[in-house]
Amino acid sequence: MKKKISLIVLATTLMATMVTACGGNSESSSSTGAAGSGETKTLRFATWDTGDALKIEQDIAKKFEAAHPGTKVQVEAYADGFDQKLAAGFGATNPPDVMYMWDFPTYHQSLEPLDSYSSNDKELNIEDFYPGLFNYGKIDGKLYGIPAGFTTRVVYYNKKLFDEGKVPYPKDGWTWKQFQDIAAKLSDKSKKQYGFGVRAENDTYDLQSFVWSNGSSFISDDGKTIEGFMNSKETAESIQMLGDMVKNGSAVLTGGKGQQSGDDIFKAGKIAMWESGIWPLESFKTAGIDVGTVEIPAFPGKPVKGVLAESALSIAKDSKQKDLAWEFVKFYVSNDSIKMRVADLPVRVSVVNELKKDQDPLYKPYYTMLERSSNTPAFLLNPKWNEVNRQLSAAVEAVMHGENAQEVLNQAVKDSERYLK
């Protein structure tokens, strides 16, 4: 009998405890924080790309993670804020380990020289790169970036609009005169169709191709003088040409306030010709445009010059894991990774030969232009170029809005002189 009673008491106590437990539950609902990453090493990789290009980079990062267990690659897409964020990272000595880089004169002091890595590491096979690409990543003879991708600039043309206008397709070796005539011919204001698209806010870097082709440049070869270069007759002429085309209605302004981007207008079939790098090619194809490419037109009697837009990979001086960073850089410029990256051109000769890219008529002009890209861009010649460029950009933009090129360039030179002294 005693046993039974104690059993019942026990049951009662148990139930009472249950009741208490029920009451207690609603009070404590704290969530436990995420567990630490353990032994995995995290490699930070900063890029300015967005959209499809970013997607490809993330895929490469995943492949690297798969090939290097215990490593996590954190792809940081800085997009528009790339320069600010990178500068902030360097300032706080907490930069990404690996980053996209083009502006070596500005950042080279925060970057790790890569000469010893590249010469000691046979796997990199440095001979396989297009030799001209390394010039962009060198400051004072030291290499700060491994070329990851590049593009030259070509003229895209919409074959359908050419056919409709009964205009033969342009061929390499054509002139700006022919270009302007075609543009005028293929413009039809009533259909809001134009022969060419002119950027409202040009990157002066890209314009160097035209300036060089006209036998001039923005700055002297020693990087010390702009007077007589930036505002030379030839420079003004090559820029005025674009402004005139907008003025006479054979070209439309693109990318400004309330204006569609040139890529979008070309995709919409509303401009016959568009000048750009390789980036939008895939999207043109996707949009169903029958697109052709041709090299930049020439000024009569003068050799056509190209400008190279190169992206390189650099390692931060403050990185705590430079060896791992180098592995990633190497992986990023390996044949497999390069093949994945369709948004720019392969940096390795072997990949180009393998894919026969230089045989493809659509791609051939990029390589022709590569051969023509021997001039040194202004930003590599003078470390203060960014300041000068402000004035130059404003002047070019004013030309696009109808100002006289010679006058505004003179003004810009006048305003910029102080930065060079």
Added chain:
Amino acid sequence: MWSHFFKKVYHRFSIRSYFSIRTKLLFCFLIVTIIPLLSLGALNYYQSAIVINSQFGKYGENTVAQLDQQISSALNRMSQTTGTIYSYLLDPARGGLGDHVPTTYQEIMDKDDFEALLKSLKTDLTRGIYLITRSGYYYGENNLDVSKLNNIPAWQSITYSSKGPYWLGFYPMNHGMGDSDTEEPILGLAVRINNPAGTQHGSTILIEENAEVLLHMFHMFEEDTKAHLMITDSEGQPIYQSESPFTPNESDVVWNRTLTANGWKIEARLSSKAFYFSSSLIRYNTVLVAIVSCLLAFGLAYIFSSKFTARIRRLKDSMQKVSFGKLHTRTLVEGKDELGSLDTSFNRMVGGIQSLVEEVEQSERLKKEAELKAFHYQINPHLLFNTLNSIQWKARLQGAEDIRQMLYHLTMVLEGNLDISQELITLGRELRMIEHFLKIQEIRYGSAFSYEQTCGEELKPYLIPRMTLQPLFENIFFHGFEDGKGNISLSVQEEGEHLLLTLSDDGAGITEEKLRTLMLAKPESKPQGRGGLGVQNANQKFKLHFGQQYGLTVQSTKGEGTTIIIRWPKKEESPHGDNQDH
């Protein structure tokens, strides 16, 4: 059917509740269980309900305060940004910033400077900072489609007379260039510039921030507290409202907050039902557990008490059976508790009674058998005596005096032997019978032996067990004497309250070995040889009638004879003739 069942139950309890131990136990158990359980449950419920309600109330208030802080910080940040832009624009030196598309080199330089400022004011959350002029031209990133600004619900209600900041509230990102509309939720602030002297008079600063974090917080709050969240501006226009349908009620629990930044009111309403949901859940659980445990206690009590009382009832039934005479009844012993030992004792008791009754029955049966036998024997002596008398008379008539003599003595001896009505007879009678016996022996052997008897007449009325001396005499003739030759002497003496009888002969005597076995042998054991039976019987008779200290002693020497001494207390025949008790 149910009513039938209840009737049965009612019947059962109403009839038996006054005497059934089970019912009493059941109620006892229930009370013992239910009282602490209910009081514990009630206490538990009230205390936890109080704690939870106050904590939940505080939690709600804190959360609303956090919401306030978060919104305020976003609002303040945006206000400050517009403040910065506003003061930049009020600077007369910035007069060059026109309200139309900049086309000249200087205008573009000014535009670039201003846009650099706007860019520098961007944070991670900023989705756009623009200065929209009256002409429709704007400064800022080239991703705004001014014609789509009317997609912002509150945009149209900004009038040119509006002064100061105008909060646009939350709306989806839907006024970008091309297909850059992401529909992500954003929070917008528009500030109309009022500077009649400046070129930007009437322009609007528009700043937009990603509001996903804020809205996520709202949703978290709603999910967490189940409250209905409503944010209204200073004029009472709703800025944000929870999606779930809600009807305000007087009894609602309300958490209120007014933002200092722009006078927005945050109001979180929670129906009282939802507010007390936790405590009502506890109450529900408590009641549920109480009911379940009552049922459990009832069940346990029922099972236990029925088991307990079943044992008692079984014992009671067994007792009843025994009382009806069924002595083979045994009850089942279960467990080693008190009831178990009660069962064991009962079984042992009934067993005892049963064996006792059986013994009595047995002895009764034997007694009856003995009586029947005795009756049987009593019939035969009559025939025997009659026949002997007839023979005796025949012998007298034929003149055979010796035969008649013999028959006479035999009759006398037999009479003494066969009269079993008396166990104790007088010493005189026993001695007379011995004389008849000796007469028979004398006729048989002639006067080969001598017999000497010494017994005072005053001793003859004392009692002696029947048939004790004759077997001893038989022994003398059968074992002691050869052809009846020898001397026998018998003397009876008085020794205080006792009598002392000495019987001696000069016969063959008994070997010492035989003598030992003669006396030691138990009466039950098989007699060894013929001799001894008489001695033992005689001895037993004395002991039975007078006590263990009396009896006979045998002294014998081989070849010289034997002396038997018998000692017993004096006892006279009672006047009533009642000498049958032993």
